[in-house]
Amino acid sequence: GDSVTQMEGPVTLSEEAFLTINCTYTATGYPSLFWYVQYPGEGLQLLLKATKADDKGSNKGFEATYRKETTSFHLEKGSVQVSDSAVYFCALSDWTGNQFYFGTGTSLTVIP
């Protein structure tokens, strides 16, 4: 079945460091891919998405490119801030749109 595997955390970075959180997927057909962010005690917020191969999603300095050849959707940011500290979830929506699959989440802490 469809699934998402993302890099285990926790990840700790200094402010202004480069961030990469790896995400790979297994799916039949043509899934849509998402990154969500969760701050402590809150629900998930959509960070960015891509709906077809080679699409790049971007928001608030974060980027991820839908790579069908490597079945990946890695999250990157060039310079992290303390306010980026949160848990990040990679997710896919299967080709029917009826099922969502989430990774286990990666906790990021950015220190000043």
Place this chain on the structure above:
Amino acid sequence: DGGITQSPKYLFRKEGQNVTLSCEQNLNHDAMYWYRQDPGQGLRLIYYSQIVNDFQKGDIAEGYSVSREKKESFPLTVTSAQKNPTAFYLCASSIPPHTQYFGPGTRLTVL
């Protein structure tokens, strides 16, 4: 403003008691979902509904029940049959195959 609301934010349950978590959306979305999140873990699907008066079990439906009498509402009941209900519960909605949008969550604690 459009969005998803969940209430209450915090809920306490005694052993053997049923409790109901509310989820309301005014986004006119057809599909609604309930997830459970345990500390340090990802999301697990409890139930989902794609249209009014219809719903399907997710991966961990045992001990839970839902109803979908109105498009905008999808309440979740945690029954006494759920032996370990302490968790963070998240409701979401979408128009498939598009993005799921999440509510702020309800934290349930068993006393």
